Amino acid sequence: MTTTTVRDDTARALAGGEAPRRWGAWYIAEHRIRAMKGYAGDALFQSFGNPLIYLFALGVGLASLVPQGVGDVSYLQFVAPALMATAAMTVTANETSYPIMMGFKWNPIFYGMNASPITGGQIVSGMMIHIALRAFVTVAIYFGIIVLFGAVPSALGWLSIGTATLTGMAIGVLISTYTSTIEEDRGQMAMLQRFGIMPLFLFSGTFFPLEQLPVWLQPIGWISPLWHGTEIGRVLTYGAAEPLWLTVTHVGYLATLFIVGLWATRKHFVRRLNK
Amino acid sequence: MSQPVISARQLTKTYGDFTAVAGIDFEVAPGESFGLLGPNGAGKSTTMRMVGAVSTRTSGELNILGLDPNDHGPDIRSQLGVVPQQDNLDQELRVRDNLLVYGRYFGLPRRLVAERADALLEFAQLTDRKKAKVDDLSGGMKRRLTIARALINEPRILLLDEPTTGLDPQARHILWDRLFRLKEQGTTLVLTTHYMDEAEQLCDRLVVVDKGSIMAEGSPASLIREYSSREVLEVRFGSDKNAEAAERMAGVGDRLEVLPDRILVYSENGEAALERITSLGLEPITSLVRRSSLEDVFLRLTGRSLIE
Numbered sequence A: 001m002t003t004t005t006v007r008d009d010t011a012r013a014l015a016g017g018e019a020p021r022r023w024g025a026w027y028i029a030e031h032r033i034r035a036m037k038g039y040a041g042d043a044l045f046q047s048f049g050n051p052l053i054y055l056f057a058l059g060v061g062l063a064s065l066v067p068q069g070v071g072d073v074s075y076l077q078f079v080a081p082a083l084m085a086t087a088a089m090t091v092t093a094n095e096t097s098y099p100i101m102m103g104f105k106w107n108p109i110f111y112g113m114n115a116s117p118i119t120g121g122q123i124v125s126g127m128m129i130h131i132a133l134r135a136f137v138t139v140a141i142y143f144g145i146i147v148l149f150g151a152v153p154s155a156l157g158w159l160s161i162g163t164a165t166l167t168g169m170a171i172g173v174l175i176s177t178y179t180s181t182i183e184e185d186r187g188q189m190a191m192l193q194r195f196g197i198m199p200l201f202l203f204s205g206t207f208f209p210l211e212q213l214p215v216w217l218q219p220i221g222w223i224s225p226l227w228h229g230t231e232i233g234r235v236l237t238y239g240a241a242e243p244l245w246l247t248v249t250h251v252g253y254l255a256t257l258f259i260v261g262l263w264a265t266r267k268h269f270v271r272r273l274n275k
Numbered sequence B: 001m002s003q004p005v006i007s008a009r010q011l012t013k014t015y016g017d018f019t020a021v022a023g024i025d026f027e028v029a030p031g032e033s034f035g036l037l038g039p040n041g042a043g044k045s046t047t048m049r050m051v052g053a054v055s056t057r058t059s060g061e062l063n064i065l066g067l068d069p070n071d072h073g074p075d076i077r078s079q080l081g082v083v084p085q086q087d088n089l090d091q092e093l094r095v096r097d098n099l100l101v102y103g104r105y106f107g108l109p110r111r112l113v114a115e116r117a118d119a120l121l122e123f124a125q126l127t128d129r130k131k132a133k134v135d136d137l138s139g140g141m142k143r144r145l146t147i148a149r150a151l152i153n154e155p156r157i158l159l160l161d162e163p164t165t166g167l168d169p170q171a172r173h174i175l176w177d178r179l180f181r182l183k184e185q186g187t188t189l190v191l192t193t194h195y196m197d198e199a200e201q202l203c204d205r206l207v208v209v210d211k212g213s214i215m216a217e218g219s220p221a222s223l224i225r226e227y228s229s230r231e232v233l234e235v236r237f238g239s240d241k242n243a244e245a246a247e248r249m250a251g252v253g254d255r256l257e258v259l260p261d262r263i264l265v266y267s268e269n270g271e272a273a274l275e276r277i278t279s280l281g282l283e284p285i286t287s288l289v290r291r292s293s294l295e296d297v298f299l300r301l302t303g304r305s306l307i308e
């Protein structure tokens, strides 16, 4: 029957924990990518369809009302980097709201993951790797399309793929910090959309420069990660004039939000899963 | 007994002021099939979560496979198979994919996981449903898939929290049959249940738990021998007459237990007890002689029934 001794089992356990300790987050990302088979069509449409619709409606339609452009550039060039950052935000906001709530409640996969050698912190990191990948692909496609529209005169434009992804992730981890604490669905997601995402979208210098808002509304832009992300995008895609320290501040702000949000989300996961 | 694979000393878990597990001691030997039998709220799941190295104990000692879960959670979990009370399969994945992703959590190579997944689907009698959506499976099939998933890492210990709760009798029997096979193969099983027949069927040894404490420990047969009689006579006189009849029956059998709807007479010989009752001029509406069960043990220990 049982031929091994407990000491053998101990050795087996110590060996068995090694790979998951190192690669656990990647196993989770792998799981989430596999789960995309179920909604690949929707995801692809989001990546291709939304940018096309937005670019036509805003960049071509609305642009005809602003023939003089904004500053030195056409209206299309002005909104394109903002829409790119917004596209990243849309993906990350989607992925960090319902899927996080579901993972604890209606499709409680996090508990299943946590019963394996994987830790709560690794679950969060793995989820975020997958989300960042999705945001990155979406933004890269977006970038390709705006290049075709002739909205990227600068040679450094491609760097905005990275900064737009970072923008999305900075917002995503803030949302997951909140959604990982939700026990009951009382319409919090709709509230988040209405009082979080929408105002960000509208008051982050997306459609018009932040300076055109009344002074007392401008601080919304300064705290908005989307504004910071959009401003870097403008520097990178068409060389918008901005002191270097400000560009560095944009990146630093986003990176800080991301680190803090990731840390807080991991903490919430660990606490909730290991009650 | 060989060195235990699980040992708990004064294991305690509190939530705020509430004590869910109140200092329990037990050991599980390798290859043993060990059960926690108790009603809802007894602290079974809480205990299982501590043994599963996902819930941090409040105090006491716990050692799994020679390691302390406080320091070696991932290591211990790499050798466990866990079937939680609530299924947590990924409903967004198909049946086989659930096994594939789970196997990867243990760092196993994809090819090995795929081989094991196919063998386990066979074991769980789900091969023809391998492409099905999890949502389309019956409760019993989901349970079997969860067990298959728990076996993907060839665990040293399989933890089963109420494996058959909510299943119909046929599905339960299929599941018991699968668990029997694992037991025969020498897998250490730790299971919780509030079904006494399940405990009798599957456990070599069990502890009866109530309100976070262990009330008794032993094999199903020894517990019955110690805390109950060989047979039980159940008589009904109609709900308003039971109490009165019970008074007149004092002295019949070893012990009487008056329930709202019936009286239980504990006796080595149920038929003889029934004859004495009729000789007292009492005429039960119905009577039934049966063997004692763990349900009777629980009733004796706590004064309550297992299933409220």
Ligand SMILES: Nc1ncnc2c1ncn2[C@@H]1O[C@H](COP(=O)(O)OP(=O)(O)O)[C@@H](O)[C@H]1O
Binding pocket: A275, B015, B018, B019, B020, B038, B039, B040, B041, B042, B043, B044, B045, B046, B047
């Ligand atoms: N996370 C928790 N917070 C507060 N109380 C809890 C928590 N988990 C379990 N309990 C309480 O602990 C007691 C034991 O629960 P549990 O271990 O689930 O019992 P069982 O599995 O035997 O039905 C119950 O009264 C339950 O309400």
Ligand SMILES: [Mg+2]
Binding pocket: B041, B044, B045, B046, B085, B161, B162
């Ligand atoms: Mg339970």
